[in-house]
Amino acid sequence: MRVIMLFLDGVGIGRKDPAVNPLFAAKLPSLRSILGDELPALGQRKILTDESTLIPLDANLGVEGLPQSGTGQTALFTGENGAAIIGRHFGPYPYSTLRPIIAERNIFRRLRDAGKKVCFANAFPHRFFEYVEKRPTRATVTTYACMQSGIPLLREEDLQDGRAVSADLTGEGWHALGHPEVRVIEPAEAGRRLARLLSDFDFVLFEYWKTDHAGHTASIREAVRVLEDFDALLGGLLEILDVETDLLLITSDHGNLEDCSIKTHTRHPVPAIFHGFRHREVALRTAHHSHPGDLTRVTPALIHSIQRTA
DSSP states (O other): OEEEEEEETTOOOOOSOTTTOGGGTSOOHHHHHHTTTOOOBTTBOOEEOSSEEEEEEBSSTTOSSOOOHHHHHHHHHHSSOHHHHHTSOOOSSOOGGGHHHHHHHOHHHHHHHTTOOEEEOBBOOHHHHHHHHHOGGGOOHHHHHHHHHTOOOBOHHHHHTTSSBOTTSSSGGGGGGTOTTSOOOOHHHHHHHHHHHTTTOSEEEEEEOHHHHHHHHTOHHHHHHHHHHHHHHHHHHHHHOOTTTEEEEEEOSSBOTTOTTSSSOBOOOEEEEEEETTHHHHHHHHSBTTBOOBGGGHHHHHHHHHHHTO
């Protein structure tokens, strides 16, 4: 089994109301194609098709307050309940107490130690490396996990060679960051790049932060644009993904974008979409009748499934 994980920051399961939930205002043919032309809503939190399983995951983790990225991503990428450990939700960066846990328990390290090849597919500009060198506590959970695990963070040359994807999907934003030579591509080509990485790696992660940013604007128009760009990426990825050997997981760390009537995070569940090889089996390992499922269940389920097919 090879797994590609698309991490959408700040996307929960909300009301089926296009006036506030851009998921129901946007044109999302690729996402709908793997979900039987359905989308998750508070009145329909689970979706099952022949090739996909969608389940809701609790992002509140038994802690009061609004979920945040630092603790939510700790739970998602380590399997440890960061919010419960420190007694509150915290973000956007990981709380100091959680850093040793992230360093030792993150999914990249654990898969690498098991002999698997892993890739964090986002490319980072030079100014990012300068920034985190001066402010190491400002690394996100994903970047900190890689830096502590010996997993290389990809750079401009990887992006130019087609071995990485820009966080904005197209690479257009790199021009304003002092990289005018970066070639702008269509979101669908970014998706095809991600799928091709599975020929070299057992686990590939791509992080899309623009969904959370759009949620904080409370602009339906901006949120629709961001979602439709992502859907185009998904379409390109699905052109190449082999559902007989590959598993796609799309999930998030907390709610936000699904309710554009407010600019804050929500306490809604987040979707976990498993598509392709053994999708139902991995979904059941993540959530079943005796455990409804939360963010801490994702990393253990993926590690077990990838190792099982060694």
